[in-house]
Amino acid sequence: xxxxKNKENRMRKNSVTAALAAASMLLAGxxxxxxxxxxxxxxxxxxxxxxxxxxxxxxxxxNFWTWVPKIQDEIxxxxxxxxxxxVNLSNQGGAxxxxxxxxxxxxxxxxxxxxxxxxPFLPSFILxxxxxxxxxxxxxxxxxxxxxxxWGQVAQRGAVYGLPSDVGPTGQLFRTDIFSKAGIQxxxxxxxYAAAAKTIKDKTGSYITDLPxxxxxPMVAFLWQAGAKPFAYDGNxxxxxxxxxxxxxxxxxxxxxxxxxxxxxxxxxLDDNWxxxxxxxxxxxxxxxxxxxxxxxxTAAKTSGLWSATxxxxxxxxxxxxxxxxxxxxxxxxxxxxxxxAAQLVKFINDDPSSTTMLATKQFxxxxxxxxxxxxxxxxxxxxxxxxxxxxxxxxxxxxxxxPAWQWLPYNDYVSSSFKETLxxxxxxxxxxxxxxxxxxxxxxxxxxxxxxxxx
Amino acid sequence: xxxxxxxxxxxxxxxxxxxxAYSFILPFVIVFLAMLLVPLVYSAYLSLFRTQLVGGxxxxxxxxxxxxxxxxxxxxxxGRMALFLVIQVPVMLGLALFFALALDSGHVRGARFARxxxxxxxxxxxxxxALMWGYLYGKNFGPIAQAFTALGLRPPNLLSNxxxxxxxxxxxxxxxxxYNMVILYAALRSIPPELYEAARIDGAGQIRIAWSIKIPxxxxxxxxxxxxxxxxxxxxxxxxxxxxxxxxxxxxxxFSPNLYAYNLAFTNQDVNYAAxxxxxxxxxxxxxxxxMQLSAERRARxxx
Numbered sequence: 001x002x003x004x005k006n007k008e009n010r011m012r013k014n015s016v017t018a019a020l021a022a023a024s025m026l027l028a029g030x031x032x033x034x035x036x037x038x039x040x041x042x043x044x045x046x047x048x049x050x051x052x053x054x055x056x057x058x059x060x061x062x063n064f065w066t067w068v069p070k071i072q073d074e075i076x077x078x079x080x081x082x083x084x085x086x087v088n089l090s091n092q093g094g095a096x097x098x099x100x101x102x103x104x105x106x107x108x109x110x111x112x113x114x115x116x117x118x119x120p121f122l123p124s125f126i127l128x129x130x131x132x133x134x135x136x137x138x139x140x141x142x143x144x145x146x147x148x149x150x151w152g153q154v155a156q157r158g159a160v161y162g163l164p165s166d167v168g169p170t171g172q173l174f175r176t177d178i179f180s181k182a183g184i185q186x187x188x189x190x191x192x193y194a195a196a197a198k199t200i201k202d203k204t205g206s207y208i209t210d211l212p213x214x215x216x217x218p219m220v221a222f223l224w225q226a227g228a229k230p231f232a233y234d235g236n237x238x239x240x241x242x243x244x245x246x247x248x249x250x251x252x253x254x255x256x257x258x259x260x261x262x263x264x265x266x267x268x269x270l271d272d273n274w275x276x277x278x279x280x281x282x283x284x285x286x287x288x289x290x291x292x293x294x295x296x297x298x299t300a301a302k303t304s305g306l307w308s309a310t311x312x313x314x315x316x317x318x319x320x321x322x323x324x325x326x327x328x329x330x331x332x333x334x335x336x337x338x339x340x341x342a343a344q345l346v347k348f349i350n351d352d353p354s355s356t357t358m359l360a361t362k363q364f365x366x367x368x369x370x371x372x373x374x375x376x377x378x379x380x381x382x383x384x385x386x387x388x389x390x391x392x393x394x395x396x397x398x399x400x401x402x403x404p405a406w407q408w409l410p411y412n413d414y415v416s417s418s419f420k421e422t423l424x425x426x427x428x429x430x431x432x433x434x435x436x437x438x439x440x441x442x443x444x445x446x447x448x449x450x451x452x453x454x455x456x
Numbered sequence: 457x458x459x460x461x462x463x464x465x466x467x468x469x470x471x472x473x474x475x476x477a478y479s480f481i482l483p484f485v486i487v488f489l490a491m492l493l494v495p496l497v498y499s500a501y502l503s504l505f506r507t508q509l510v511g512g513x514x515x516x517x518x519x520x521x522x523x524x525x526x527x528x529x530x531x532x533x534x535g536r537m538a539l540f541l542v543i544q545v546p547v548m549l550g551l552a553l554f555f556a557l558a559l560d561s562g563h564v565r566g567a568r569f570a571r572x573x574x575x576x577x578x579x580x581x582x583x584x585x586a587l588m589w590g591y592l593y594g595k596n597f598g599p600i601a602q603a604f605t606a607l608g609l610r611p612p613n614l615l616s617n618x619x620x621x622x623x624x625x626x627x628x629x630x631x632x633x634x635y636n637m638v639i640l641y642a643a644l645r646s647i648p649p650e651l652y653e654a655a656r657i658d659g660a661g662q663i664r665i666a667w668s669i670k671i672p673x674x675x676x677x678x679x680x681x682x683x684x685x686x687x688x689x690x691x692x693x694x695x696x697x698x699x700x701x702x703x704x705x706x707x708x709x710x711f712s713p714n715l716y717a718y719n720l721a722f723t724n725q726d727v728n729y730a731a732x733x734x735x736x737x738x739x740x741x742x743x744x745x746x747x748m749q750l751s752a753e754r755r756a757r758x759x760x
Contacts, residue, residue: 276596
């Protein structure tokens with residue numbers, strides 16, 4: 001349809017007329033809708049600095065959909081820098097509600113200018129053709145500013161769909177008092193984990209940790225850490241699903257073993273029962289993402305001072321690895337009437353040091369920005385909850401060990417919901433996890449075929 | 457001569473009356489058309505297509521309906537709702553009838569307070585009710601679990617696979633007893649008291665009066681509550697949707713056909729199939745209600 005199958009990333013800083021840029025953006029928009037809504041990778045030409053300055057000097061109102069708490073502070077900084085631009089902040093009620101509304105908005109055309117989307121859901125939105133490629137705004141040059149794992153989530157097949165806001169590398173938060181009562185250290189290798197779990201259970205009555213069945217996020221992070229690549233999408237019509245590989249089976253069998261021996265609990269995570277349990281010491285550790293530490297301080301306040309952070313146990317002692325849980329990006333919607341201003345908003349919030357520092361230190365969003373991760377203001381923060389430990393520094397070093405090559409399927413809503421009925425159900429019911437795993441694979445392959453994908 | 461004049465005068469004022477009448481119901485008709493009829497027609501239209509993430513939208517006649525009739529998730533959901541119908545509805549209506557009769561007998565002290573107290577659960581918004589019960593059902597720290605622990609017994613997991621249907625029935629019963637009770641109580645209040653006097657003269661006690669006079673007299677109100685309950689139980693959505701957050705593995709995405717249609721539309725991105733499921737559910741409800749009404753009429757005719 002367009003001539004945009006060329007995947008070469010050519011950036012020309014010299015000016016090209018705005019009309020040409022606008023026309024190619026229009027064509028990019030056209031290719032997204034219609035009978036086949038797999039978007040063509042159109043290459044729009046660079047937008048000149050003059051155009052950007054002109055747009056930022058024009059009175060504009062931007063609609064920004066996000067659920068980051070108190071992000072108004074960063075928006076105020078943006079509005080101070082660009083007084084002509086007014087940003088309307090709108091919280092749609094959290095991630096799930098926002099995605100539903102966003103999809104409806106894309107169908108109807110009444111989209112916001114900027115929206116927050118978590119990494120696992122980004123491919124499904126790219127598939128709708130509703131996300132603007134930000135390469136014309138020079139975003140490809142921002143690659144060195146972000147941790148590789150985060151950049152890998154937003155930059156795909158030569159296009160840049162947003163800037164990483166935060167990441168969730170997974171580490172181990174453990175109760176120092178329970179572990180010392182059992183007389184052991186926090187395990188550094190999965191090989192030692194089963195033995196440690198037994199010791200903890202026998203000597204203290206607590207479970208070493210909880211593996212939930214109501215969210216696929218922890219299990220997926222463990223697969224990510226083990227080097228498995230169960231999901232792949234070529235950006236066109238082919239998805240690759242492999243939940244039978246050795247790496248996947250190794251991880252799932254490992255947890256199956258622990259569950260069958262009743263050495264880990266399988267309560268749902270992040271509900272009232274879980275908060276109470278963790279405060280009461282029912283779980284001796286939480287294999288948590290980087291947003292866990294501050295989260296825990298709110299929900300388990302009475303256990304302050306009894307926690308410590310350390311990396312996950314490893315499969316391969318020589319090559320430290322981890323996986324992400326959560327993390328999101330801000331994107332510009334293709335139907336936005338102010339793409340230039342919207343792109344600058346995304347750039348400011350996620351790349352400007354004044355904003356990223358504040359997001360990290362005040363709103364406790366774990367930064368994806370390399371510069372922020374190195375700030376002593378951030379890494380030297382000592383946390384009384386963690387016995388005076390510099391928790392941010394621990395997670396900052398973990399964030400560098402996450403594999404950047406991980407991919408998600410373009411129908412993550414279904415993958416997540418299917419998990420809860422198959423593998424997640426097996427976890428909660430404590431039945432054979434490998435059977436649940438096979439059922440999960442069958443379901444998501446069937447869905448892919450039904451939706452017209454070529455499933456490998 | 458006089459007839460035509462009278463007819464002429466009556467015709468003019470009747471036209472004006474008709475106009476006024478129509479203008480009164482116009483707001484309702486507009487809302488009815490826009491919010492009910494148009495979406496229904498659009499849904500029916502959508503259900504004849506199939507949209508794929510890759511491949512776009514295609515016209516497929518009634519393929520979606522065929523797929524629904526062989527979809528085990530849909531059929532299990534309908535079966536589950538039939539279970540609701542067979543267990544929860546008689547229990548709920550039985551209790552509502554019992555309370556209505558008890559309050560009507562005049563032997564209850566503080567009847568007005570009792571009426572209010574029984575109705576209050578219905579006034580509580582469904583969302584609040586489901587969240588509250590979700591907390592009550594909490595398997596380690598909910599009050600029910602704590603009561604069991606205090607007695608030295610192992611607290612049951614009320615949101616486990618086997619118990620979740622009963623738990624949901626409990627919530628629905630708790631919510632709707634008051635509503636049905638009020639309908640039946642109002643019907644009871646409209647029974648002419650002479651019947652009671654005649655019965656008392658014949659030496660009938662309260663229970664005999666209830667059985668032979670009150671219940672037959674409110675047959676139409678009972679049928680109304682039964683039909684409402686049939687429709688309500690097949691359309692169950694609120695409680696499973698909210699309990700799903702607390703127990704996603706036990707509830708699943710296709711617990712009730714309505715919830716299944718919702719998840720098909722918003723999680724599976726399969727709006728067309730969701731529309732077909734919704735219509736099929738509507739047909740099932742129509743058929744069951746009609747059968748119910750027919751058998752009730754037949755029974756009434758036999759009794760009369």
